[in-house]
Amino acid sequence: MDFVQRLGIPLPIATGALGLIVVLIVGMGFFKRKNHMPVEGRTVLITGASEGMGRSAAVQLAAKGAHVILVSRNVGRLEEALAAVRAAASSPETQRFTYISADVSEPGYAAEVIAQAIAWNGGRSPDVVWCVAGMSTPLLWTDDAAMDAARRNMDVNYWGSAEMSRAILREWLRPENAPGPAGEPRHLIFTASVLALFAIVGYGPYSPSKWALRGLADTLAMELNLYPDNPVKVHVVYPATIVSPGYERENKTKPGITLELEKDDPPETPDTVARRAIQGLERGEHFVDVSALGFLMRCGVLGGSERNNWVLDTIVGWFVPIIYFFVKKDMNAKTTAWARAHGPTGKGPHATST
Numbered sequence: 001m002d003f004v005q006r007l008g009i010p011l012p013i014a015t016g017a018l019g020l021i022v023v024l025i026v027g028m029g030f031f032k033r034k035n036h037m038p039v040e041g042r043t044v045l046i047t048g049a050s051e052g053m054g055r056s057a058a059v060q061l062a063a064k065g066a067h068v069i070l071v072s073r074n075v076g077r078l079e080e081a082l083a084a085v086r087a088a089a090s091s092p093e094t095q096r097f098t099y100i101s102a103d104v105s106e107p108g109y110a111a112e113v114i115a116q117a118i119a120w121n122g123g124r125s126p127d128v129v130w131c132v133a134g135m136s137t138p139l140l141w142t143d144d145a146a147m148d149a150a151r152r153n154m155d156v157n158y159w160g161s162a163e164m165s166r167a168i169l170r171e172w173l174r175p176e177n178a179p180g181p182a183g184e185p186r187h188l189i190f191t192a193s194v195l196a197l198f199a200i201v202g203y204g205p206y207s208p209s210k211w212a213l214r215g216l217a218d219t220l221a222m223e224l225n226l227y228p229d230n231p232v233k234v235h236v237v238y239p240a241t242i243v244s245p246g247y248e249r250e251n252k253t254k255p256g257i258t259l260e261l262e263k264d265d266p267p268e269t270p271d272t273v274a275r276r277a278i279q280g281l282e283r284g285e286h287f288v289d290v291s292a293l294g295f296l297m298r299c300g301v302l303g304g305s306e307r308n309n310w311v312l313d314t315i316v317g318w319f320v321p322i323i324y325f326f327v328k329k330d331m332n333a334k335t336t337a338w339a340r341a342h343g344p345t346g347k348g349p350h351a352t353s354t
């Protein structure tokens with residue numbers, strides 16, 4: 001406490017301030033104990049639900065008692081996922097499940113999907129919509145295929161989620177669909193990536209599509225205050241590496257330097273990532289991180305975004321630049337060293353060994 005006195009701050013005020021901070025952090029944790037996203041008996045629509053994290057989320061939400069609508073393109077895989085979801089139901093006699101085959105990159109697809117979902121659901125819209133469908137084509141920005149890949153990533157990741165968000169909000173926000181200000185909020189969930197919080201070489205075609213989701217989510221979070229009688233919560237989930245079929249696909253084009261830089265990020269299974277994401281949603285978080293690195297990266301970008309815990313997120317955010325000072329130095333040096341050893345465009349998953 002010596003340094004506190006040397007700063008001229010009286011001890012009682014210093015301990016009082018410290019005590020207040022602790023009480024705020026603990027207190028805010030206490031309020032979060034409520035489940036902010038109960039799904040039992042409610043209907044959840046998930047895009048990208050036939051594989052990877054979306055499929056795991058569908059299974060886990062069925063186990064919590066939700067009716068689930070799976071959306072993706074491939075009917076064979078949807079059938080398989082549907083069987084897994086059905087098998088996980090907590091009340092198989094009352095819970096209902098179905099799938100809708102749709103391509104989220106098709107302009108206008110979402111209104112039709114929502115219409116089908118409502119028809120199946122007895123005239124009621126789904127209560128939770130989670131946009132998980134996504135893809136990644138890592139390439140160096142000057143690669144021949146990068147521009148087409150960037151447009152495709154934007155079509156699936158950004159426009160696929162943006163269209164769905166508009167279609168469902170136009171339903172949820174209708175005056176006749178208003179549960180009133182005290183009604184259970186509906187939930188609109190986007191799936192981004194930690195790469196929307198921190199960028200690394202090789203994800204030029206992908207990262208912007210996920211950053212864009214962040215901008216849309218923050219805009220909507222404020223815009224939804226216009227509809228106090230139709231409460232809706234907006235969330236963004238930020239996974240790091242998920243060992244999924246999509247991850248196998250993206251590694252086919254991943255530049256060697258990208259593989260090298262991301263190898264320190266511990267890969268997680270789709271089940272683990274889905275479970276942590278659902279826990280964060282149940283705590284009522286606006287931005288949901290699912291790993292320790294993701295937590296630091298989230299605190300590092302918050303700016304004017306909603307904070308999950310205003311005290312903790314802010315204080316952690318003050319220290320993240322110190323970590324980045326070293327991380328960026330290291331990553332920039334590794335990238336330069338890579339160019340010296342392999343030439344700047346040494347690429348492909350096996351580039352490390354050539």
Ligand SMILES: NC(=O)C1=CN([C@@H]2O[C@H](COP(=O)(O)OP(=O)(O)OC[C@H]3O[C@@H](n4cnc5c(N)ncnc54)[C@H](OP(=O)(O)O)[C@@H]3O)[C@@H](O)[C@H]2O)C=CC1
Pocket residue numbers: 047048049050051052053054071072073074075077102103104105132133134135136156157191192193194238239240241242243244245246247270
């Ligand atoms: N894997 C990773 O390392 C990371 C992934 N993410 C993001 O998390 C989410 C889940 O990733 P992951 O578990 O790897 O998923 P996968 O890539 O393994 O599965 C993607 C799912 O989305 C569906 N999908 C893909 N394109 C379309 C489309 N055009 N229209 C409709 N459905 C489509 C697929 O089904 P079908 O082919 O039948 O259409 C499948 O169900 C994605 O948004 C991804 O960008 C974020 C961070 C890391």
Ligand SMILES: CCCCCCCCCCCCCCCC(=O)[C@@H](N)CO
Pocket residue numbers: 135136137193194195198200206239240241242247250261262264265293296297300320323324327
């Ligand atoms: C303060 C914090 C320190 C930061 C240290 C950074 C370590 C590098 C982590 C890179 C992780 C990349 C995950 C990619 C996930 C993804 O979205 C793709 N697989 C999808 O294509």
